[in-house]
Amino acid sequence: MNPFFCQTQVFTRLPFANGVSKMANGHSPLLLTTAGWLERNIDKIVRSQLTTDLIVADPVNSHPKLLDIIGMEQTLPKFDQIIAIGGGSAIDAAKALTALRALDSNASLFKNAVIRATPLGNDFTPSPIIAIPTTSGTGSEVTRWGTLWGPNMEKYSIMHSTFYPTSAILDPSLCVSMPEDVTLYSGLDAISHAMEAIWNRNHTPASDMASIASIRALKRALPMVLNNPDSFELRQQVQIAALYAGYAMGTTQTALAHSISYPFTATFGLPHGFACSFSLGEVARYNTEADSARVGLIADAFDCSLDELPDKFHNWIKEMGVVTYLQNYISNRSIDCIDEDLINPARANNNIRNADEKSAKKIVQASLKALF
Missing domain, CATH: 1.20.1090.10 (Dehydroquinate synthase-like - alpha domain)
Incomplete structure (x- = not known):
């Protein structure tokens, strides 16, 4: 029988900007979000809360693909935390990206973990994730797995106990823009x-x-x-x-x-x-x-x-x-x-x-x- 377990801190009365200020300062954070949120200048809002530099990744697409994650990771400098703002795709992509970086950017090991479910090992230590969901459905902010897709929309899951986001901020103001x-x-x-x-x-x-x-x-x-x-x-x-x-x-x-x-x-x-x-x-x-x-x-x-x-x-x-x-x-x-x-x-x-x-x-x- 599976234990009922979640190690994510969940904040329900904390405005997301305040949470970013509290949790990301002192780190080298990477912002991972969607094109829509970048158009709404979410990167500027996050940056305004930080005293450290913010790395902004290319926008995440719906149904993030395995090869897209590998390509994105190759373009990014060093980071030690991911701020994922968006729906399940953004949070799942954050889990995949931090996994690949924790594997020393070894795309072959990463593909095996995703496609063949090769164990990631007990000494696997990906960077922490702050999950800020802007939709209300996937539950990715409190689970230990993420979903990726193959080139022909084959569905894959990547799972590890370290994929629980360190923190999740549920700010309903971010959901109002949902169509x-x-x-x-x-x-x-x-x-x-x-x-x-x-x-x-x-x-x-x-x-x-x-x-x-x-x-x-x-x-x-x-x-x-x-x-x-x-x-x-x-x-x-x-x-x-x-x-x-x-x-x-x-x-x-x-x-x-x-x-x-x-x-x-x-x-x-x-x-x-x-x-x-x-x-x-x-x-x-x-x-x-x-x-x-x-x-x-x-x-x-x-x-x-x-x-x-x-x-x-x-x-x-x-x-x-x-x-x-x-x-x-x-x-x-x-x-x-x-x-x-x-x-x-x-x-x-x-x-x-x-x-x-x-x-x-x-x-x-x-x-x-x-x-x-």
């Missing part, structure tokens, strides 16, 4: 983490409590923040709910819905939060046959009966406009374009009920029929 679609799919990513942590072979009483709290909060607050995007209070509620989902998922890892999601992102470009959530209602129905008590915890959090849960979830995401966004990427026939790619053993094996390609395809077909 509606990013607000929605990042929130759905969070609820997927929470639900998948419950129907998971690695669940613990602590991860269950975190997941239940997250589901209850997101069910209420996510639709509200879509209607009131400038509300700091609602933004913070969704942030904290995503944090709790990250705690839970950081204990259990993800399961069948995430396994199903990967080819939808790789083949159609469907944003991860939509890809890992559209099937949740039918995965709930599927898992109920194996352990109704487990899935019942989610039904209770959704304030419905076990039998009502799949349709309740479908209606909830429909009311938030998910179908309109899905239609930009996929149709109810999209499953015909995916051949034997729905089962990723590292994810599907965590599910409380065994699944194969045939059962996963039925889940997808039922999900698309319910939504379209």
Whole structure:
């Protein structure tokens, strides 16, 4: 059984600029962020808080690629801390970049660690990360792994106990600029983490409590923040709910819905939060046959009966406009374009009920029929 553990200091009442001043002075920090945040002059704001020089890396793209990290690292001078500001892609890229630098810039060792999961060793000591998330979904600010992508959108994970950010600053003012679609799919990513942590072979009483709290909060607050995007209070509620989902998922890892999601992102470009959530209602129905008590915890959090849960979830995401966004990427026939790619053993094996390609395809077909 996995222990419930996180060594990241999480600050929820600390403005990010004050946190940078407190945590980065005395270091040689590297700022890693996105093009959008650089356009908003986030580098100037961070630099204004420092008495030391700030190194600014090239902007991180969505779905950071393995080769991009290697290329970026070659251009950078020495640093001893990374300030990662952005969504999960920025924080994951920070984990990868600090790993490569800790491997003495050895690209071959780094590729083996990412692609073949070669152990990084007990004496592996990457530079610390200050994670400042500007979306509310991935949980990367409190987990020990990061996601990278291959040239053909192959998904890889890199994991080590030292990848927990040293500190995470949750400042809701940084989430107000999130567009509606990013607000929605990042929130759905969070609820997927929470639900998948419950129907998971690695669940613990602590991860269950975190997941239940997250589901209850997101069910209420996510639709509200879509209607009131400038509300700091609602933004913070969704942030904290995503944090709790990250705690839970950081204990259990993800399961069948995430396994199903990967080819939808790789083949159609469907944003991860939509890809890992559209099937949740039918995965709930599927898992109920194996352990109704487990899935019942989610039904209770959704304030419905076990039998009502799949349709309740479908209606909830429909009311938030998910179908309109899905239609930009996929149709109810999209499953015909995916051949034997729905089962990723590292994810599907965590599910409380065994699944194969045939059962996963039925889940997808039922999900698309319910939504379209």
